Amino acid sequence: MFSKLAFRNLKRSFKDYAIYFFTLALGVAIFYIFNALETQSVMLKISDYMLEIVKLMNSVMSGVSVFVALVLGFLIIYASRFLIKRRSQEFGTYMLLGMSKRKIAMIMLLETLMIGIFSLVAGLLVGVALSQFMSVLVANMFEADMTSFGFVFSGPACVKTLIYFVIIFLVVMLLNTFIIARQRLIKLLQARRTTETVKVRKTWLASIVLMVGVSLLGWAYWMVTLNSRHLDDSNIMFVLAAGAIGTAFFFWSVATIIVKLFQKTKLYNRGLNAFTLRQFSSAINTSAVAMTMICLMLFVTICVSASAISLHESMTANSDKAMPVDIQYPSKLADQSESVEALKDYGIDLNTMMAEQMRYEIAYSDSPTYGDILDKAMPADGAVLFNTDAILPMMHVSDYNALSDFFHNQKVELKDNEYAIVADFATMVELFERALPTQPKIEIAGRNLYPATDEVIDGMYQLSTATSTNTGLVVVPDDIKFREDDATWYTVGNFRENVDAQDLTDKILKIRDQELKNTARYFMIETKQMLLNSNIGINAIVTFVALYLGIIFLIASAALLALKQLSESSDNRAKYAILQKLGVDNKMLNHALGVQIGIFFALPLIVAIIHAICGIIFCDEVLGIFGGIKIDYSMAGIALVFLAIYGGYFLITYFSSKRMIRERRI
Amino acid sequence: MKKAKNKVNNQTVRQILKLESVEKYYGSRSALTKAVDRISFTVDSSEFVAIMGASGSGKTTLLNCIATIDRVTAGKIYVDGEDITRLKGEKLNRFRREELGFVFQDFNLLDTLTARENIALALAIQKVHPLEITDRVEKVSSELGISKVLDKFPYQMSGGQKQRVASARAIITDPKLVLADEPTGALDSRSARMLLEQLEELNQRFDSTILMVTHDAFAASYAKRVIFLKDGKIFNEIRRGDHSRKEFFDQIIDVVTALGGDTNVL
Numbered sequence: 001m002f003s004k005l006a007f008r009n010l011k012r013s014f015k016d017y018a019i020y021f022f023t024l025a026l027g028v029a030i031f032y033i034f035n036a037l038e039t040q041s042v043m044l045k046i047s048d049y050m051l052e053i054v055k056l057m058n059s060v061m062s063g064v065s066v067f068v069a070l071v072l073g074f075l076i077i078y079a080s081r082f083l084i085k086r087r088s089q090e091f092g093t094y095m096l097l098g099m100s101k102r103k104i105a106m107i108m109l110l111e112t113l114m115i116g117i118f119s120l121v122a123g124l125l126v127g128v129a130l131s132q133f134m135s136v137l138v139a140n141m142f143e144a145d146m147t148s149f150g151f152v153f154s155g156p157a158c159v160k161t162l163i164y165f166v167i168i169f170l171v172v173m174l175l176n177t178f179i180i181a182r183q184r185l186i187k188l189l190q191a192r193r194t195t196e197t198v199k200v201r202k203t204w205l206a207s208i209v210l211m212v213g214v215s216l217l218g219w220a221y222w223m224v225t226l227n228s229r230h231l232d233d234s235n236i237m238f239v240l241a242a243g244a245i246g247t248a249f250f251f252w253s254v255a256t257i258i259v260k261l262f263q264k265t266k267l268y269n270r271g272l273n274a275f276t277l278r279q280f281s282s283a284i285n286t287s288a289v290a291m292t293m294i295c296l297m298l299f300v301t302i303c304v305s306a307s308a309i310s311l312h313e314s315m316t317a318n319s320d321k322a323m324p325v326d327i328q329y330p331s332k333l334a335d336q337s338e339s340v341e342a343l344k345d346y347g348i349d350l351n352t353m354m355a356e357q358m359r360y361e362i363a364y365s366d367s368p369t370y371g372d373i374l375d376k377a378m379p380a381d382g383a384v385l386f387n388t389d390a391i392l393p394m395m396h397v398s399d400y401n402a403l404s405d406f407f408h409n410q411k412v413e414l415k416d417n418e419y420a421i422v423a424d425f426a427t428m429v430e431l432f433e434r435a436l437p438t439q440p441k442i443e444i445a446g447r448n449l450y451p452a453t454d455e456v457i458d459g460m461y462q463l464s465t466a467t468s469t470n471t472g473l474v475v476v477p478d479d480i481k482f483r484e485d486d487a488t489w490y491t492v493g494n495f496r497e498n499v500d501a502q503d504l505t506d507k508i509l510k511i512r513d514q515e516l517k518n519t520a521r522y523f524m525i526e527t528k529q530m531l532l533n534s535n536i537g538i539n540a541i542v543t544f545v546a547l548y549l550g551i552i553f554l555i556a557s558a559a560l561l562a563l564k565q566l567s568e569s570s571d572n573r574a575k576y577a578i579l580q581k582l583g584v585d586n587k588m589l590n591h592a593l594g595v596q597i598g599i600f601f602a603l604p605l606i607v608a609i610i611h612a613i614c615g616i617i618f619c620d621e622v623l624g625i626f627g628g629i630k631i632d633y634s635m636a637g638i639a640l641v642f643l644a645i646y647g648g649y650f651l652i653t654y655f656s657s658k659r660m661i662r663e664r665r666i
Numbered sequence: 667m668k669k670a671k672n673k674v675n676n677q678t679v680r681q682i683l684k685l686e687s688v689e690k691y692y693g694s695r696s697a698l699t700k701a702v703d704r705i706s707f708t709v710d711s712s713e714f715v716a717i718m719g720a721s722g723s724g725k726t727t728l729l730n731c732i733a734t735i736d737r738v739t740a741g742k743i744y745v746d747g748e749d750i751t752r753l754k755g756e757k758l759n760r761f762r763r764e765e766l767g768f769v770f771q772d773f774n775l776l777d778t779l780t781a782r783e784n785i786a787l788a789l790a791i792q793k794v795h796p797l798e799i800t801d802r803v804e805k806v807s808s809e810l811g812i813s814k815v816l817d818k819f820p821y822q823m824s825g826g827q828k829q830r831v832a833s834a835r836a837i838i839t840d841p842k843l844v845l846a847d848e849p850t851g852a853l854d855s856r857s858a859r860m861l862l863e864q865l866e867e868l869n870q871r872f873d874s875t876i877l878m879v880t881h882d883a884f885a886a887s888y889a890k891r892v893i894f895l896k897d898g899k900i901f902n903e904i905r906r907g908d909h910s911r912k913e914f915f916d917q918i919i920d921v922v923t924a925l926g927g928d929t930n931v932l
Contacts, residue, residue, distance in 0.1 A: 200819065269786050269796040278778040578774045582835075583763025584791050585756065 006110035018652050020079045021119050023559045027072040028123025032161045033131045034548045036154035040138050053537030068552050073168045075559050082563050095185050105177040116169045141540040206256035213249025216242040224618035252288040255281035272592040279596050294557040298608035301553040303615040308546030325406050325492045328463045329525040338522045346511050357493025360399035365486030367391045368442040374435045394474045409459035414477050418452035422459045422473040432456045505529035558649035569657035576661035601650045682875045683709040688741035701727040703898035714869040714876045716886040719895035729879045746842050767841035773832040775820045781831045782816040788835045806834045833864050846878040850885045862888040887915035
């Protein structure tokens with residue numbers, strides 16, 4: 001009997017449940033997709049090392065999923081409270097007819113259960129379908145080929161999704177029961193008859209608050225873009241706080257000012273403009289804090305997703321530039337490497353595999369420190385991010401020039417009393433170039449040396465996971481003797497064409513593990529493949545976590561906006577009824593509603609995008625240190641998905657609101 | 667500008683509303699309810715007519731048909747010579763917008779809008795030029811004595827002020843006919859008296875033609891003519907003439923007693 005009532009209720013108020021269903025199903029789908037990543041990655045032909053990365057990624061995803069589940073749980077509870085509020089009169093009628101609260105809670109429970117099962121199934125289906133597209137992204141991330149690819153269903157992800165959402169539902173059901181048990185009949189019956197007092201702000205106060213807010217935002221924008229040199233640990237919190245407070249001030253005051261400005265124009269008294277604007281203004285004024293939160297969430301979504309994706313793009317694009325040689329290893333001896341000897345014990349003779357190689361010496365003793373050279377060029381305000389007592393490595397000019405052939409560097413010429421600085425880390429290059437014209441003298445093994453040029457030589461001397469990380473190398477004349485106890489020999493080389501670099505890397509990694517366990521031999525070899533792999537791994541984890549959180553934040557903000565607007569619409573039905581009696585036709589009414597909801601959705605998004613542009617410029621600068629990130633059209637796909645989700649919420653809100661205001665005809 | 671508000675009283679009398687054997691049936695053929703059964707009457711310009719009857723007498727159905735909210739089953743309704751039962755779609759909306767004014771019992775002001783905006787809205791949705799709107803709002807509100815509250819929100823106004831703002835909104839469009847459906851139905855006696863005096867003022871000072879539906883003899887006594895409905899038919903009709911409102915009230919009570927209905931005599 002009750003299940004029948006619950007089922008009929010569900011059918012009848014299905015459109016009320018639309019937003020609830022959409023959020024739930026979307027949440028389930030996203031949850032499944034990101035937890036199924038492991039299964040998908042395993043399906044690809046990837047190396048052992050990559051498998052390790054995939055495992056790491058999966059555990060990171062599991063951790064993030066707990067947080068995501070909390071966010072989704074909160075959203076679902078919020079949405080179900082909206083539903084209860086909307087149906088309070090119905091519940092009141094049940095109670096008036098003598099139904100006990102327990103039975104009403106039972107009906108609500110059954111409804112929640114049914115909608116839960118329904119959205120869980122729908123969400124899983126959508127999730128499984130969409131995760132097939134996700135595979136393309138996975139393959140792209142791990143640089144695996146797609147040929148061996150087929151349909152993937154992840155059992156563990158499915159079970160995990162089920163467990164998490166069953167827990168969320170149980171909590172929702174308990175809370176709903178609790179809420180209903182606390183309701184008073186009179187409150188339920190009168191729920192719709194609340195009178196509204198309009199929140200009006202004094203114009204002068206709103207103007208001041210708006211000006212302060214915009215100034216704070218302006219200062220924060222300026223600090224992160226044009227003035228980002230002066231940004232450091234000590235003031236970054238102030239900048240973030242200014243951004244958040246500025247945003248809050250903006251939302252607190254902007255509607256009042258917009259209304260005031262519009263009142264001065266002819267447009268204000270045209271059609272329903274005055275009504276639309278007032279509705280929008282009251283919606284914003286009553287929820288300035290929520291709007292701020294939503295806007296900041298959107299901002300984080302945009303920044304994080306954009307930066308993560310471009311990080312991947314730039315790292316992949318730059319890997320050839322950052323890793324111009326196949327292998328590199330240090331040794332303590334000039335003529336022989338412990339690591340190569342160790343490999344021989346395992347039956348691998350590196351020397352026979354090399355097409356070309358060279359050995360060079362880097363010295364650390366008697367070297368100048370950064371401070372020795374930069375002394376006069378240090379910024380007066382003292383914002384220094386590194387230790388000035390750190391030692392600069394040294395290399396002989398002939399070694400450096402020979403190495404240039406491997407690293408595609410510019411060659412250097414030195415006279416007897418000259419030295420040169422090689423670097424490509426932007427901040428350091430800038431500092432050195434300020435110092436060199438002052439002819440800083442350095443003293444090595446009793447000889448005074450002066451800079452050969454005022455410019456820093458652009459170049460590198462070691463393999464690295466990213467480009468432009470060389471913070472400085474001093475190149476000195478060949479006849480300066482390095483102290484043997486403090487020099488390290490390095491070998492760089494390229495493999496013959498028939499060498500399988502990936503296979504060799506896997507073997508070397510295994511040997512390294514054994515060496516570390518069993519012997520005390522000095523074993524250290526880096527191959528280009530290792531760096532590439534760790535790049536790919538870090539990229540994949542960062543990108544997927546960023547996308548995961550980005551989408552969840554997006555869903556959270558869009559759902560909050562939608563619920564806020566829908567509860568307004570259900571409160572506003574009387575107003576629309578008055579308009580209809582005044583002779584406003586449906587076209588005008590729908591237009592007014594569309595514009596009002598449109599602005600309500602667009603405003604936080606626009607503000608978030610403006611924030612994000614500055615944020616991304618800043619991220620670009622910070623991350624740009626590692627490789628000059630460019631944010632370009634490659635993100636169009638992700639942007640499209642995000643827009644589809646946000647737009648979907650807008651459309652559901654619009655159509656649900658339209659239906660609500662038509663519920664009670666004149 | 668449309669025609670001036672304060673018309674001279676000796677203006678020629680026009681027939682504003684004319685009903686020709688209007689019928690409205692509900693239900694199926696087997697269980698037919700004649701809510702309105704062949705009703706005919708006319709209302710002249712500047713008249714204040716009350717339609718009285720017990721609940722179920724068909725008075726609200728009749729008003730809904732005149733307001734074009736409901737459709738007649740048969741018969742014709744002419745407003746200023748135009749048959750409104752034939753209007754459809756956009757023309758119907760325009761008719762409601764331009765020719766009718768509504769007075770509601772709970773004022774029905776939009777609470778997010780100021781008094782000025784509430785009044786202006788009635789003209790704005792007729793796409794009247796914004797400058798003209800400003801002028802007309804100023805004029806009608808000074809006539810009704812609400813100039814000082816124009817920039818207040820409904821929650822900041824007294825009941826009487828709200829009533830005046832609602833009246834201003836009803837007449838600013840210069841409607842041919844002002845309709846009032848049970849305007850005092852849920853009001854306490856003080857507010858009810860205020861609203862009725864307001865309607866009387868609209869009728870006498872602004873020459874508005876008013877059609878009011880009520881089951882309350884006290885409310886009906888403010889009208890110049892009362893039409894009594896019973897079971898969907900006209901039962902009787904009385905005019906106030908030169909009688910005082912008290913005398914007219916007693917006359918109405920007499921008819922109500924004859925009707926034998928459950929009408930509220932207050």
